[in-house]
Amino acid sequence: MKRGLSLKWLVVIVFLVQGLILVVGYSFLTAHYLIQGMDNMVTSNMEQVAHHYLEETANEAPKKPKQYHNYIVTTQWSALPEEIKTLFKQSEITPNKLFKAHLSEESPPKVKFLFHLKKRNQKVYVTYGMSRSTASALTIKNITNDFQTLIMISVLSALSLALVILLLSWRLGRPITRLGQWARTLASEKLNQPTPNFNYPELNAFAELIRSNLKAVQETTEREQHFLRHTSHELRTPITTIRSNVELLKKLDAKSNQRHQQLAIERIDRASLTMKHLTETLLWLHHDRAEQLPMKECQLNDVIQHLVDDMRYLLASKKVTVTIETKPYTHYLPEAAARIVLGNLIRNAFQHTWEGNVNIIQEKNTVKIINEQHANSEQEDLGFGLGLQLTERLCQRLAWHYQNEQQAMGHSVTLVFPDTK
Structure with missing residues (x-):
């Protein structure tokens, strides 16, 4: 028998993979927004520097390039540092948008920013460079803490998700395992x-x-x-x-x-x-x-007489006297079922009477079969129970009145066929 991956572990693996994808995805999304937030701060600072430059050089014509700490501001593209003109193309620079370039091959790595402010008829280019050596210790600390916090949250989220899924699978797996064990036994x-x-x-x-x-x-x-x-x-x-x-x-x-x-x-x-x-x-x-079973008119007295004749072999070597009291009576009923029920009752009486009398009395639609045992015997026919069981089921199914009473020396059975006319 092939043993593949169980349903429990399939569900666990699928949920774990999906959960890890979500955790990693949201981690990258958070890192993206963290970096985008830092870019927005840089953009805001560079915009403030550009406005400050325009206010300071409002009376100057032409305006000369100026440097404010690490910010270089000018109104002419040609006045920008050569490194900036190499990293960026003037045709790709659009107003009021931040552009940045990573110089990862340098040591330490640097990031160069370019911001082009266009206000009324005035254009201003602002450049800014940042590296680990130029950034303040507080800025580096904050960035490092932010990324460490992000990584820690991601790892804890992944671990907690895995723990919850494993606990859930264990919680669900126990009753499923019990169900399988119960079904097998x-x-x-x-x-x-x-x-x-x-x-x-x-x-x-x-x-x-x-x-x-x-x-x-x-x-x-x-x-x-x-x-x-x-x-x-x-x-x-x-x-x-x-x-x-x-x-x-x-x-x-x-x-x-x-x-x-x-x-x-x-x-x-x-x-x-x-x-x-x-x-x-x-x-x-x-x-x-x-x-329904096929119905026909039956002569009850003839049916009883024929059944008795067919079963007289059961009385061979027995000291049993059979008394039959019948009167001509025609009744509309399923003949096959009637023969089975009457045959069972007569057979049981013949089989279980070893010395005594069997009285069969029929009057209209009522039949009584009484066996009187004169001598006790341990002999018993194994089919007796089956015959009675079949008789009871047929009578119950056909709504015939059937009564079996045990007497001191035998049984008295009464069968009444319902009047269908």
Whole structure:
């Protein structure tokens, strides 16, 4: 598995680089404005010198060049020092603007300034030179302090920004790491537990999304497993019926007993239809399909009798008496689901009665199945729970009344089909 740069460190590096760019940029901008402020001071001084020169030489014609400390003032370009005329071109000099040139090759380095003042019809050129040796100690100290302060502020800003970003990434990284560890250890038994608090609503919402999605996947998997178990459980009866009647047909073929052959064929036909309807019903139940199951008019007493006949093999070698009390009654309902539910109830009664009575009573749309156990037995069929679970789910889904009561020696089950007419 490739291990690239983690999201945490990517964010940290991006913010650090962006922060350093801002710090360096603002540092250069501050230095620029600091130098521009010094230039403005020099310009102001040179302008004052030019005005002083004009006032002092107001009565002189022509005006002669003069020097005030390090300032040289003249009205003629030709009267400027040769060094100034070499550094600057007269054609590029515009009035009321400061020009400067750096002589870094000299030792110590120097800066030459030229200011051209134009007032009414008078023109004045002012030059000024500055170096470390000519500047006052106070000026050098102030400039040095200013740059040191600027550098110190820049460094402290960069360090504080880096510290804040690292603290922020650590603060954000802890709950994200906890979220990853929690997601990796999220087992099926933890899916019904509430999600932990990861300090931030977005992470809590993401954790809840992970839990709900995994829970949905687990429920889908369990539904499929239940479907397979239900299918294998429910198909046993029709498969057994088909197999036993095929064997019967083989034996009857030799004896040419047409009546028994016809009965065997009818049982095989019912069993195959039961398997078909069972598959459709289970798919409808386990996949939450919205459409209704096909409805038809069913003769309840005939359905019960056929189911009892198909499952009598479960009573082989058992001392069980089956009593059936039915009355002809036609009801409009989903036949496949009715056969599954009634078949489950009859099968459970036959399987769990080892010595006793099974009473099946049908009156109109109400069916009661009562099994009375005369002798206790430890034997138990593993499919019993699945059958009841499927019965309960179908009855709940179809809004059929279903009641299962445990009695002293058995169970009493009541099933009422709703009147749809």
